[in-house]
Amino acid sequence: MSDLLERLRGRGWRMTSQRRVVAEVLDGDHVHLTADEVHARAARRLPEISRATVYNTLGELVALGEVAEVSTDGRAKRYDPNAHRPHQHLVCSGCGAIRDVRPTGDPLADLPAQERFGFTVSGAEVTYRGLCPSCA
Amino acid sequence: MSDLLERLRGRGWRMTSQRRVVAEVLDGDHVHLTADEVHARAARRLPEISRATVYNTLGELVALGEVAEVSTDGRAKRYDPNAHRPHQHLVCSGCGAIRDVRPTGDPLADLPAQERFGFTVSGAEVTYRGLCPSCA
DNA sequence: ATCCTACAATGGACAGAGTCCAAGTCAAGA
DNA sequence: TCTTGACTTGGACTCTGTCCATTGTAGGAT
Numbered sequence: 001m002s003d004l005l006e007r008l009r010g011r012g013w014r015m016t017s018q019r020r021v022v023a024e025v026l027d028g029d030h031v032h033l034t035a036d037e038v039h040a041r042a043a044r045r046l047p048e049i050s051r052a053t054v055y056n057t058l059g060e061l062v063a064l065g066e067v068a069e070v071s072t073d074g075r076a077k078r079y080d081p082n083a084h085r086p087h088q089h090l091v092c093s094g095c096g097a098i099r100d101v102r103p104t105g106d107p108l109a110d111l112p113a114q115e116r117f118g119f120t121v122s123g124a125e126v127t128y129r130g131l132c133p134s135c136a
Numbered sequence: 137m138s139d140l141l142e143r144l145r146g147r148g149w150r151m152t153s154q155r156r157v158v159a160e161v162l163d164g165d166h167v168h169l170t171a172d173e174v175h176a177r178a179a180r181r182l183p184e185i186s187r188a189t190v191y192n193t194l195g196e197l198v199a200l201g202e203v204a205e206v207s208t209d210g211r212a213k214r215y216d217p218n219a220h221r222p223h224q225h226l227v228c229s230g231c232g233a234i235r236d237v238r239p240t241g242d243p244l245a246d247l248p249a250q251e252r253f254g255f256t257v258s259g260a261e262v263t264y265r266g267l268c269p270s271c272a
Numbered sequence: 273a274t275c276c277t278a279c280a281a282t283g284g285a286c287a288g289a290g291t292c293c294a295a296g297t298c299a300a301g302a
Numbered sequence: 303t304c305t306t307g308a309c310t311t312g313g314a315c316t317c318t319g320t321c322c323a324t325t326g327t328a329g330g331a332t
Contacts, residue, residue, distance in 0.1 A: 014279060014328055035319080050282045055319065074207035074289095076318060090247075090255055099253050103246035107262055110239035111226075117235050119226055121266035126243055130257035150299055150308060171289080186311050191290065212289060 004066060004081075011064065021046045022057040026067060026081040032089075032098045034076040072098060072127055088126040094135030101128065140202060140217075147200065157182045158193040162203060162217040168225075168234045170212040208234060208263055224262040230271030237264065 061067040107124035197203040204219040243260035
């Protein structure tokens with residue numbers, strides 16, 4: 001993730017302790033934290049960080065394409081740092097656990113022209129649902 | 137949709153004017169109303185219907201499998217009466233318009249066993265994104 | 273090393289979506 | 303028609319997220 005900090009600096013980001021901590025919290029695979037969870041973890045290192053700053057920073061990371069926004073349940077959005085490798089999500093209907101998955105094939109290829117209604121289709125998000133080993 | 141009313145009566149639903157109006161509002165193809173939109177339309181016919189009743193009724197219709205809940209944008213959930221025919225959604229990134237679409241193939245087939253992490257996978261939701269003819 | 277200033281952080285008010293609950297109402301079976 | 307348990311109501315409440323005026327500070331200029 002320190003290469004992320006480098007990239008951001010290279011893009012003219014002013015590097016503040018708040019932004020650094022948010023970026024560090026969003027490190028790793030299969031990380032899908034809500035904004036409040038990011039705030040809670042960031043606050044362990046930087047107690048006075050505000051919710052507004054966390055929301056601002058997350059929004060900027062999304063706009064820069066460094067983090068993906070995922071909403072699997074119509075509740076709080078989740079933030080996925082694994083934005084550079086295209087992937088989909090597998091969600092446990094029992095406990096809400098989320099795994100990144102890489103299906104074979106391109107979902108776009110499954111949408112024939114007569115099902116596109118004149119739209120210019122640019123992407124597809126797939127959410128697989130099921131029960132994780134612990135919940136099954 | 138009157139066959140829906142029959143089915144519900146058959147399942148022991150107490151038939152109230154509020155429930156009837158909500159069911160009638162949710163009639164047609166490519167209908168994807170938010171709860172507030174359902175409430176507004178229902179209130180045109182039954183001015184004193186409350187928001188709580190609309191939420192209750194929508195929740196019951198979803199639990200009975202008569203209506204599908206769709207959340208394409210992390211904002212308000214939308215309610216799709218076309219629940220008996222499996223389909224996916226195509227969403228315009230410009231204006232938010234939603235079309236029901238039927239891709240070929242089964243998205244589940246594209247998730248190989250080693251990408252399932254021991255989950256019992258039961259379904260997949262696909263959201264295609266693009267620009268509709270008016271927004272393109 | 274210090275100063276400047278534009279950009280960033282803060283926190284509190286606000287808004288949108290949805291849930292909960294106690295009290296009142298009514299559908300439908302007896 | 304009566305009765306009763308299911309349904310509806312509206313307002314308070316929660317959760318998630320946004321907005322904004324004020325305060326603070328990173329980092330280039332001197």
